[in-house]
Amino acid sequence: MISKIVTKLTFIMLFFCTFQMLGQEKKFSGDPDSSFKTARELAFNKQRKQAQDTLLFILTKYPDYHDIREFLGTTYSWDEDYKKAGKEFAYILGKDSKRKSTWIAAIKNELWANMPFIALxxxxxxLEIFPNDPEILTLKASAYEKSENPLEAMSTIQLVLNQNPDNQEAKDYKINLNKTLSQNTVGINSSVDIYSDTFNPMQYYSFKYGRQTKYGSIIAKVNLNRRFDENGAxxxxxxxxxxxxxxxxxxxFGLANSFLFPDMRYGAELYKSLPKSFEVSLGFRTLKYATSTTxxxxxxxxxxxxxxxWSFRPYLTPGDTGTSKSGNLIFRRYRSDANNYLELSAGMGYSPENNQNNISGNLAPIVDLKSQKFNAGYYxxxxxxxxxxxxxxxxxxxEKSFDQGSYFWIYTIGLTWELKFK
Incomplete structure (x- = not known):
């Protein structure tokens, strides 16, 4: 009986050992250059799976043969497997950050994956490693264009032509960019605030015309409000x-002749780009009413x-009763470009910049109102x-300005539309 059990146990152990040995992948032992050539021929003959298997097998013994790994990543890009491609390119650049061909392949991979901000x-x-390189600058222009920043794309491709006026790729790119570049915009924004009590719905409309120039953009707006059974512009x-x-x-800068708006408003802000994809700004807004200035x-x-x-914006509003503080946190998830995204925002505190429904006609007493809000938008x-x-x-x-300590709910629904044209 015991001998039978021992025999069975021995058989099971031999089975698992054999299975494990068969499952272990052997390392490559041939000529890597010859096998690489064969893998390339397979890839260009639409046999990419076989090519990738060969490339991966070579890398078991030569993991830092960067030409092979780079080509492997490129085949993944061709198959639209952009994440796997990105991992291969990242491995190479982690070992050798001065491989220009890998940078170019990695940037193209992100552009093909519709990730323009990563590509940018x-x-x-x-460009910090290869300053003013024309190939990389052209890819940067493509990233700007895909992120809906055509003026920056044009400025970038012009840098290439300033240094290389005979660069045919850059010349062709500029011609195509000029065809699609829309410098003018017209748009309509409309929204309604529905109150849980006290007030009738308040309506907001904005008509705008904008133009992009080489010095920056200009936007002219007409804002129309229907509030407290009154109309104002x-x-x-x-x-x-x-x-x-x-x-x-x-x-x-803005002007109005209605108590629904400040008589005059003006403001300014500076924005500065920082390393690691950060941006900071600092500025002010001034709202002038007939009897007060905020x-x-x-x-x-x-x-x-x-x-x-991600963006966080605080507001500080000095007043007779102290300084009112409020803030707003915004998250955006971009899709194909800067005009396609999901936006979520949350805020606390009352700011006359965002809450212009001046209920009492005198702004000063209500800057300390308590308020919490959440917004969602899809563009x-x-x-x-x-x-x-x-x-x-x-x-x-x-919080109600005329009954502090009591609150109402405000539900906002809005729609926007823009048309771009030359």
Whole structure:
């Protein structure tokens, strides 16, 4: 009996040992250059799976044969397996950051994967190693174009032509970019606030015309409000002048002749790009009413993390009863470009910059109102990128200015539309 048990146990152990040995992959032992050549021929003859198996087998013995790993990553890109491709390119650049061909392959991989913000960051990283390289600058221009920043794309490709006026690829790219570059925009924003009690729905409309120039963008707006059974209009101009590389400004000026708006508003803010995909800003807004003037100090910290964007903006509003503080946190998840994204935001505190429904007609007493809000929006563009749409929904829990300590709910629904044209 015991001998039978021993025999069975021996058989089981031999079975598992044999299975394990068969499952272990042997290391490559042939000529890597010859096998690499064969793998390339297989890949170009639409036998990529066999080619990839061969390349992976070579890498079991020569893991740092970067030409082989780079070609493996490229075949993954061809198969639209962009994550696997990115891992192979990242491995190579971690070993040798001065391989220009790998940088180019890695940036192309992100562009093909519709990850323009990652491609843009990688282009900037590569240009620190290869300053003013025309191939990398052309890829950077493509990243700007895919992220809906055609003016930066044009400026970047012009850098290539300034240094290499006979660069045919850059010349062709500029011609195509000129065909698709839309410098003018018209748009309509509409939204409604629905109150849980006390007030009738409040309606907001904005009509705008914008133009991109080499100095920055200009936007003219007409804002129409229907609130407290009254109608009012405000006229605004927004400027976004470029100062130097990585530094631009926001300038605003507006006029109105209705108690629904400040008689005059103006403001300015400076934005500065920082390393690691950060951006900071600092500025102010001023709202002038017939009997009072309110100054609001603000700024922001923004961070691009791949196709994600985070931003925090505080507001400080000095008043007779102290300084009111509020803040807003925004998250965006970009899809194919800067006009296609999901946005979520949450905020606390009351700021006259964001809460312009001046209920009492005297702004000073209500800057310390308590408020909490949450907003969600989805923005998308048409196939030809000329039309952009957006939908928004928000909910706010706000203290009543005439009965502090009591609150009402405000439900906001909004729609936006833009048309781009030459």
């Amino acid at each position: 960051k990688m282009s900037n990283d590569a 405000q006229y605004e101009v927004d400027l976004y002048p470029k100062i130097t590389k990585g530094l631009y400004a926001y300038v605003n 100054n609001i100090y603000t700024g922001s910290v923004g961070w691009y993390n791949g196709n994600n964007y 998308f563009s048409s196939h030809n990128k000329q039309n952009n749409w957006g939908t928004q929904f928000g909910i706010t829990h706000q």
